[in-house]
Amino acid sequence: MAGRRRLTPYLLLFPGAAWLIVFFVVPMYYMARLSLDSGTLETGFRFTWQWSNYGDALTLYQDPFIRAFEYAGAATVIALLIGYPLAYAIAFRGGKWKNAMLFAVIAPFFTTYLVRTIAWETILSDQSPVVSFLDSIGLAPGGHILATASAVIAGITYNFLPFMVLPIYASLERIDPRLIEAGKDLYASSRAAFVRVTLPLSAPGIIAGTLLTFIPAAGDYVNAFFLGGTNNKMIGNVIQGLYLNVRDYPAAAALSFVLMAVIMIVVFVYIRFAGSESLMGEEGARA
Amino acid sequence: MVVTDWMAKKMYDLGYVQNLDKSAIPNVEKNLVPSLRGRPFDPNNDFAVPWQSGMTGLVVRTDLAPDIKSICDLFDPKYKGKVDMLTEMRDTVPLVMKCEGVDLSKATEQDWLDAIDKIGQAADDGQIRRFTGNDYARDLTSGDAVAVIGWSGDAIQLQADNPDIKFVMPKEGCMLWSDNMVIPVGAPNPTAAEAWMNYVYDPKNQAQITDWNYYVSPVSGVKEILQKIDPPAAKSELIFPSEQFTAKCDAAPPLTGEEETNVTQAFNAVVSG
Numbered sequence: 338m339a340g341r342r343r344l345t346p347y348l349l350l351f352p353g354a355a356w357l358i359v360f361f362v363v364p365m366y367y368m369a370r371l372s373l374d375s376g377t378l379e380t381g382f383r384f385t386w387q388w389s390n391y392g393d394a395l396t397l398y399q400d401p402f403i404r405a406f407e408y409a410g411a412a413t414v415i416a417l418l419i420g421y422p423l424a425y426a427i428a429f430r431g432g433k434w435k436n437a438m439l440f441a442v443i444a445p446f447f448t449t450y451l452v453r454t455i456a457w458e459t460i461l462s463d464q465s466p467v468v469s470f471l472d473s474i475g476l477a478p479g480g481h482i483l484a485t486a487s488a489v490i491a492g493i494t495y496n497f498l499p500f501m502v503l504p505i506y507a508s509l510e511r512i513d514p515r516l517i518e519a520g521k522d523l524y525a526s527s528r529a530a531f532v533r534v535t536l537p538l539s540a541p542g543i544i545a546g547t548l549l550t551f552i553p554a555a556g557d558y559v560n561a562f563f564l565g566g567t568n569n570k571m572i573g574n575v576i577q578g579l580y581l582n583v584r585d586y587p588a589a590a591a592l593s594f595v596l597m598a599v600i601m602i603v604v605f606v607y608i609r610f611a612g613s614e615s616l617m618g619e620e621g622a623r624a
Numbered sequence: 625m626v627v628t629d630w631m632a633k634k635m636y637d638l639g640y641v642q643n644l645d646k647s648a649i650p651n652v653e654k655n656l657v658p659s660l661r662g663r664p665f666d667p668n669n670d671f672a673v674p675w676q677s678g679m680t681g682l683v684v685r686t687d688l689a690p691d692i693k694s695i696c697d698l699f700d701p702k703y704k705g706k707v708d709m710l711t712e713m714r715d716t717v718p719l720v721m722k723c724e725g726v727d728l729s730k731a732t733e734q735d736w737l738d739a740i741d742k743i744g745q746a747a748d749d750g751q752i753r754r755f756t757g758n759d760y761a762r763d764l765t766s767g768d769a770v771a772v773i774g775w776s777g778d779a780i781q782l783q784a785d786n787p788d789i790k791f792v793m794p795k796e797g798c799m800l801w802s803d804n805m806v807i808p809v810g811a812p813n814p815t816a817a818e819a820w821m822n823y824v825y826d827p828k829n830q831a832q833i834t835d836w837n838y839y840v841s842p843v844s845g846v847k848e849i850l851q852k853i854d855p856p857a858a859k860s861e862l863i864f865p866s867e868q869f870t871a872k873c874d875a876a877p878p879l880t881g882e883e884e885t886n887v888t889q890a891f892n893a894v895v896s897g
Contacts, residue, residue: 377885379638397893458759462766481705483768484753566705566754567747570896578896582713583888 372590382586390591398575398592402599405571408486408561409554412493413501416550417543419494420501424542425535427502428509442502445495454492454563461488461564484566492560497553501546508542509535544611548604555600572596625806630714630876632672632804633665641806643670648818651825655843660802665878672804673821674842676777676833679791679865679873680715681798683774685764687788692771694795695723699742704751708760708772709743713891714876715799716743716755716773722796728874736879736887744894755895764789776862780838791862797872802842838863 372390374382427438445453460467461483471477482488512535520530558573565571572592579589627635635641646653652673666672684692689703698707710716718728720739746752753769761782763769776798779791805824807817823829827845834841835854840863850858861869879887 379634379881401896458762459766462762463768464766484705563759566750567752568750574896578892582711582896583885583892585885585889 368590368593371586372594374587374590376587378584378586387587390587391595394588394592394595398572401570401572401575402596404486404569405555405557405573405596406599406603408490408493408569408571409551409557411490412497412554413547413551415490415494416498416501417547420498420546421505421539421543424502424505424509428506428512439503439506442499446499450496450559453496454559457488457492457495458483458563461491483564484569486565486569488564489560489569489571492564493554493557496557496560497550500549500553504545504549505539505542508539508545512538540611544608548607552600552604556596625808626675626803627806628714628803629663629665629672629801630878632806633878635806635808636666636671640808641671642809642811642814644673644807644821645814645818648815649673649822649825651822655825655827655830655845657842657844660842663802672806673825674802675805675824676837676839677800677802677842678839679776679793679798679800679862679870680710680712680719680773681776681794682771682792683760683764683779683782684771684790684792685767685769685786685788686790686792688767689770693792695719695773696796698771698773699723699746699751701751703770704749705753706768706770707752708754708756708763708769708774709752710760710773711755711757711895713888713895714879715801717887717891718799718874718876719773719794719796722794722874728877731877733883733887736883737890740887740890740894743891747894777837777839780860780862793869797874798870800870800873800875834863840865 370384371382373384373387375385375387375390376382423442427435427442431438448456459465462468463481463483468477468480468482471482472480477487482491516538517530517534520534521527525533555571556573556576558571558577561569561571561574576589576592576596579585579592625641632641652669656669656674660674660677661669682692682695682698689706692698692700692703697703698709717736717739718731720743721728721731721735724735724739724742726735726739743752747755753763756763756772758775758778760769760772760774761778764772764774764782765786774791776791779789782789805817805821807814811817824833825843827843827849830841830843831846831849831853834846835850835857838857838860847858847864850863857863
């Protein structure tokens, strides 16, 4: 009896672990081996501990690397500035419209990512009424947004906004309104109540939202491809080009690992700084 | 599968593509146009049968940029930020080499790299708006781009919606290419594939295809049929180009081995870096 009980946790873990091993660990291993290969498609790839792939990756592609983090960072901040008030409005002022509003946030996801981005090509085109309007109120001097960094950042923000809104909404929803009442009972103004009670309690949501936005955005290539000009390419575009056009698989694999490593470092520092406890939701769950 | 010339050759060399059973495709031998016979990479059509052929040149909004007549005009600062080039290396770079006066039959690796430098410079300056595949069509239609390096078939289709969009034969000449039908090794039904190839090389059927995609047909006898069902198409020089029209046009010079790697990497750095 006791023996069977002990096996149960492992059996429950098994499907998830198997999935992770087959679809993540094994491909990662193959990619790691590929990143140390040398050769071309014609001559065949051979495993030769070619660390120069990594050296080349770091020296040749610094510009797109830095640009990718700049654009992803900007998009994350803007998404936060737009997403937090939106999530707050839905959570606290939604009332009977809550579900409709949530649906409106998710609705764009019913169209594919690619089509949404291509649609923005038309919205941000030089001749579009949207751009003319922005130009007339001074927000888009020159009336030229498409094929610039602004277009790429706008596209990334738009595409990843639901990833920011939903986690923040989830953590705001969990806040017991009596805590805010208690704050007000202790003479806090509305603003103080927000800053001292609501904001810290929604911190796990903010952290989750920013991570869910920043990490995929840093590796994104679709927005830069359609909305960017010749100087707005991100590291994702480089990897795509290396893989599909140059067919230099070792270089593409090495670059992918470098990107993964840099993102992990950034995320690690961010979580340390933000406090890993709030990520686990200890503070939010019972205050 | 349908792939471009250089890719068909590469796949054949890598052993991905099989030889064709000539007895199953008699129409090809009968009807293939003379200009597409004896191509250097597959003189006897052992593994590749042309699907459609085409020209790469300038596609221009003649209402916005009437004086663009050569590839070199694309580098004119007057059109800064309103010019697109193709991500297809073997179309864009040889055309720029032509602008530089290079004889493509004698092009060296350095010629390729110099042309790529010129393109890279223009990209950095903002002269080139972006590098595109077919989606230059969107930029041209909206007017975000006034002139692009583009394909002849697209030009005809775009012209139907906007008569100001025209294919302009560059002064230096154009690039000629053909897409080819090939059969991969291990295909489950090569007989069906060969039957399709044979079917498509019957002028009656080919006429329908040409009437739809407006590219150059590899089958003789199509022009006569089109004259009855779609006279404007039959008269179009883009679908039935005369010798004179394509006098200065070339196929892309071949690239292999180390040369190819260096050139591809350099171009990739310009286009996606």
